[in-house]
Amino acid sequence: MSLLLSVAVASVSGQPDILGNLKYQTVGVAIVMLSLCGLAVFVWLIARLLALFQCSREAVSTRKPLAVGDGEEIPMEVRAVISAAVHVALRSPHRILEMHPVRNPQIQAWSLEGRREIFQSHTFR
Amino acid sequence: MSLLLSVAVASVSGQPDILGNLKYQTVGVAIVMLSLCGLAVFVWLIARLLALFQCSREAVSTRKPLAVGDGEEIPMEVRAVISAAVHVALRSPHRILEMHPVRNPQIQAWSLEGRREIFQSHTFR
Amino acid sequence: MSLLLSVAVASVSGQPDILGNLKYQTVGVAIVMLSLCGLAVFVWLIARLLALFQCSREAVSTRKPLAVGDGEEIPMEVRAVISAAVHVALRSPHRILEMHPVRNPQIQAWSLEGRREIFQSHTFR
């Protein structure tokens, strides 16, 4: 008996057809597995392809590793004050070369426990 | 004549039945009074009950009186700068123990005129 | 043949009546021109009128040219720190008289290229 028919019958009769339902679920799980497996293969292929084509591009993009993350700009006043304070404290001629929020989106320290916070905002369902 | 009937008649005939309406309003005001009075009694009872049960809990919660209000976090950079500035200005070894926005939600200085601002955001209807 | 009729015919027949459409567009452009021209006259008149009546009012309003723009308040902590830092750096008794974000809405330096940014947020259609 075909899948849909079997489930339809089971559903209508109210008498669960255990075997039919088992087959129904097996097909369902198989479809999920196959589709996500297929997706994995595609993803892997794309990664390979991009790795081949993008060597040069990547090289360029890694040259500016200190880019400040989205919208985390430090206001000009604060920068001015930091400079002033640092200057006074150190009493030596120097220039602040770069100032940026601590979290750097491109750094690969995935395993840092600190990354947890990123996902705190995530508890949404 | 019953309340609803009297008002309905007054409303339909267009001729205001003054006594009927007076009774209608008296009942209305009485109901508002009684219900808010009842509410006041309930509130008072609850306060008593909680006061009895929550003695210990309150004791715990008052131990952290300097908790920073909701979302009023001082960014790390600013803290660093404040420390630096203070350090330089005072020229004495010391550590800033606690830094927090001025308004403390748990302080009981209700009568402070400064509380006004909280209700400024309130003018919404 | 009247405008609307001519276009209706053209539209229905599918055969564009070139002359009719030309007239239709001419009228359209003329209406746009006339209406915006009229608007320009009105605007000019209003400006004149207001200039006459508002001499005194304007005089008052220019007395506070350093008003801080909408919502660009500098938090109290930052002010404190700026004072501290400036004080320490300058080592001379002085008081900061006024502190405000650089952009001043009333300054007439329209031609500053810097104004560009204001319109960056504008790319919305």
Add this chain to the structure above:
Amino acid sequence: MIQDFFDFFKLTGFPDVTWQMPVMWAVCAVLFYLAVYKGFEPLLLVPIAFGALLANLPAPALVSAPPGPVMSPIHGTLVTWSVKPGDHVQVGDVLATMKNKRSGTEEPLRATSQGQITELSATPGDNLFEGQTMATIFSRDPGGLFYYISRGIEWEIFPPLIFLGVGALTDFGPLLARPLTLLLGAAAQIGVAVTFLCATLLGFSAGESASIGIIGGADGPTAIFLSAKLAPHLLPAIAVAAYSYMALVPLIQPPIMRALTTKRERLIRMKSLRHVGKLEKLVFCLLVTILCILLVPAAASLIGMLMLGNFLRECGVTDRLVKSSQNEIINIITIFLGTSVGITMTGERFLQKETLLIIGLGVCAFSMSTASGVIMAKILNLFLPEKINPLIGSAGVSAVPMAARVSQVEGQREDPNNFLLMHAMGPNVAGVIGTAVIAGYYIATLK
């Protein structure tokens, strides 16, 4: 070519300008002036006045209903059709003549949407109920922008959503610290009742009188909610009066407060309020929800949303939702609520003597509410060991937080070191609940 311009001129709005329109533009200019230069509740009055300006320009497409079934607006008999299937009609065209069963008069039935008549489902002589489908109009026109925005008022959605935000902005702490102030908030509703009586004496119907009386409650959303239900034709005048007088609280209240109190009463200092814990606030939210909805189910959406907003605020674990309620939701709805109130303010509806009466009754309502709040405080003082400063009684008229600030200012006028603000917040927020209860009473009895 000249002919073409004349043809086009007929399509513009100029031929449809009526004498009321320029008059209403002047009314709008006054409202704009009050809102922008005098600071009269600008968040509401600017959108209302702008909506009113749009309502008084000859652009019927802004508010036209989408095509669909034409329903009988009355219980009566169809006398005759003025149109036949296939006819094209404009908004306002007469479709049929009907005989009102109640009044016996013949009344025209006018189109509220434009399009082609596709079907007549009633025949002359038919006896029709209110709401019975008589004909169908079709067009590809979707209906006007403000038809859709106004659904928020018609469906009574906007006032409760504003209350969601108001709840998220309200601190019931001062009320909980001194529960007796609930009575002051209740007393202020006497002004509503008195104004109801005055309005009936002036010839208003019961529903209209209730809507006018509620101005004295000084709660914009409640006033809009109630009048949308009981007297939709008075909605614009009531909304404008309610919001204007709220802004005038600092002018209306002080003389009444001073007249009703002695200097000695005004000097009373009150004890600092105790701290109210989170659990107490949460229980209060639920208690008000349950008791008030049991008592006046008709006001359930107002009270429910107010307390939902407050619960979200006080529970301390739903920050994201509170911020959205206090900002995005209340701001967006305010723009739409204001403009949809304004769009109902057409000249024919607003330039009536009723409007003047409502404006007059509004002053009465505010004054009576103020007075009854103060007097209630004095009555309570007869029984209480620890006296209440009767100046906080006037704060029972809601108008949060303006009325409370008036109490504070009047108190400091006598004694600059007397801080009444927080004490006045109690009756102030109690007034919101009181007004919702009396609104529910009116709806339950008058619907």
Add this chain to the structure above:
Amino acid sequence: MIQDFFDFFKLTGFPDVTWQMPVMWAVCAVLFYLAVYKGFEPLLLVPIAFGALLANLPAPALVSAPPGPVMSPIHGTLVTWSVKPGDHVQVGDVLATMKNKRSGTEEPLRATSQGQITELSATPGDNLFEGQTMATIFSRDPGGLFYYISRGIEWEIFPPLIFLGVGALTDFGPLLARPLTLLLGAAAQIGVAVTFLCATLLGFSAGESASIGIIGGADGPTAIFLSAKLAPHLLPAIAVAAYSYMALVPLIQPPIMRALTTKRERLIRMKSLRHVGKLEKLVFCLLVTILCILLVPAAASLIGMLMLGNFLRECGVTDRLVKSSQNEIINIITIFLGTSVGITMTGERFLQKETLLIIGLGVCAFSMSTASGVIMAKILNLFLPEKINPLIGSAGVSAVPMAARVSQVEGQREDPNNFLLMHAMGPNVAGVIGTAVIAGYYIATLK
């Protein structure tokens, strides 16, 4: 006067209080306690519990449908009318008796809106299809607030919009860096299938079983989307179970994870993940959209919105839109989604043995999903040269990011320097896709 109070008392909600109401208030109190004091997904549970409180107060006007046509709810024969044109009816009044064609039983037809009957379009003896217009009710009542808010669930709009925000908050980087983790997310759906089977054995229909099984997917919006389609009467119980168990993940998962793994497996350290570029993420978004919608068109709105949100996030040029998705949209919709789920939680519907069964089956679903994720990781390890730590298998149950954090904590319990969090994010987000696919499978086959 006393009589007036009695008259008014009849209009209040007090006479309509049923025994279920106080019971449900207690249920709400428990939910509030769990949400506020135990931190059980408060963003959802607080609005749900508040909605449930409103549902269990006698305020039928809160949810009443607007007046309009009365449709036959079944395929059957009209036996007799209980009303005639001109009658006034209340929500719940019996309008007619119908004979169900399928079951042969006679059933009453009840009004879902209040008003006046303007027309009866069927006559006794008529054979009526489901959805055929039988009568028309008219009133000026617009329908209740929650009738309108609930459209977001009835029309299946809220879950996809929540997914828009979820997509804007999700980083698929860890999954792309190690595509095999997709299989762990797929494996966790075995728990859904097993629970389906258990539910059918307990007598639930196929649609109900699918909705119960999906609790194991640990995706609130997907669970609500599916049960609104296949078993709307179970929606409140399923939503409450889904969100409560999500909060209980740190209690449910660890014992199962420990039982199924050896200490050696739990000590496996995994190589740091490579960086994933923008283009790769964008292509992935489009790929998932195309493939999954081709496979399960029924889940198109969920998957499409999830991936739209993620595309906006990753493309880097639509910051304004991302921020609105992550904040305003998701916050506002959450308030409305929560309360509309809650408002369906009436006593008659919730105080059933089905609810207890669902709560029991929910534990089963979460446990089975956890177990199948871990076992799949162990199976993969048989073939992979670079072993996976099976503790990240449990993260396949979504509940982003809690399940991933559980993996991290369990890993650190054995080896404090083993950081599994980012590795667990891969199966964690894969589980979202897997659950959407199996939901689509159920809809496609059971609708």
Add this chain to the structure above:
Amino acid sequence: MIQDFFDFFKLTGFPDVTWQMPVMWAVCAVLFYLAVYKGFEPLLLVPIAFGALLANLPAPALVSAPPGPVMSPIHGTLVTWSVKPGDHVQVGDVLATMKNKRSGTEEPLRATSQGQITELSATPGDNLFEGQTMATIFSRDPGGLFYYISRGIEWEIFPPLIFLGVGALTDFGPLLARPLTLLLGAAAQIGVAVTFLCATLLGFSAGESASIGIIGGADGPTAIFLSAKLAPHLLPAIAVAAYSYMALVPLIQPPIMRALTTKRERLIRMKSLRHVGKLEKLVFCLLVTILCILLVPAAASLIGMLMLGNFLRECGVTDRLVKSSQNEIINIITIFLGTSVGITMTGERFLQKETLLIIGLGVCAFSMSTASGVIMAKILNLFLPEKINPLIGSAGVSAVPMAARVSQVEGQREDPNNFLLMHAMGPNVAGVIGTAVIAGYYIATLK
């Protein structure tokens, strides 16, 4: 088991993939590339392209209409029914054959929603008006997500709401400081008229030509508003062309500007603009509202909302509302507007030679608008004592603020110390008003 997979395969979208779909995926990929990597108005093009991707996946449920009455799409005669009461139909099934009264051809009537036929209210031979109810379809399916989101375009709600935000973001100061620049904004509409003529010559109908011409106005919301009214089938192509060319302004305009001006003209320096006060700005808002709506009532919703936004901005007392207009409202609506435009972009509709013609005519429109703006500036210079730099004439094409920036850049190319930006903002914002006026003219005359 294998059979089961085949059964399921038939339920997937794979069998329904048409040749147009992959082609459209490629089109979407191009749009994504332009938006993400070339910065072509990404805020609009990303949602449009994503919507187009969803439109070209076999998921008809995403856009299906909810069940309800089936209306005659034409004026004609019912020839024969292909279905009978009780039949189940899918979206796209033929329900009946009708004979078009105007063209005399027989046309099939197709279902736009799925469900069971509950009633046939017309019989073969009946003469039916457009919009007349012919049958009723019922199902429990609520209709697709994008059916609901698209109501914002169908009901013409989204464009005015976007204009609310645009008004809140626009500073009319430069225009008020030099009112003559209004004429430059008006002149740019000549490009619209010329494109209309070209389009009619290419065989487009008047409504279509107007919608195509308006691309030259360079105002996305106005273009969408107009084509939704006059040529809904061309909406996607027009929207894509409008937004793409807006992004191409820096490429299209400079050569035309240089060709039409002498070096000496390009070197003209203009006097700094005077300061414009608040009252002047507020009066201008009201003046534009009144005059433009009187002139073209059909554009009332666009102009009204634009000016409401601007009034809120300039009045200085409604900060909360301005911020919500500039952020939440415009962001949320942009996501929905973009995706609903995209969802209309199905292969059958977009892969037509009309699309290519529209793309060609779009270049024509932008070029002609630019040229006429510049020429108008030169004409004005004949009469003005204080010369205008004709480079600011090109800014009359709106595309705020890009066109103004182009003027600035071209000016600096000749003289690096010549700052034209603010002077160009005048015609730039005037162009928005001019385009709204001409759109109103088209709607008034062509509806």
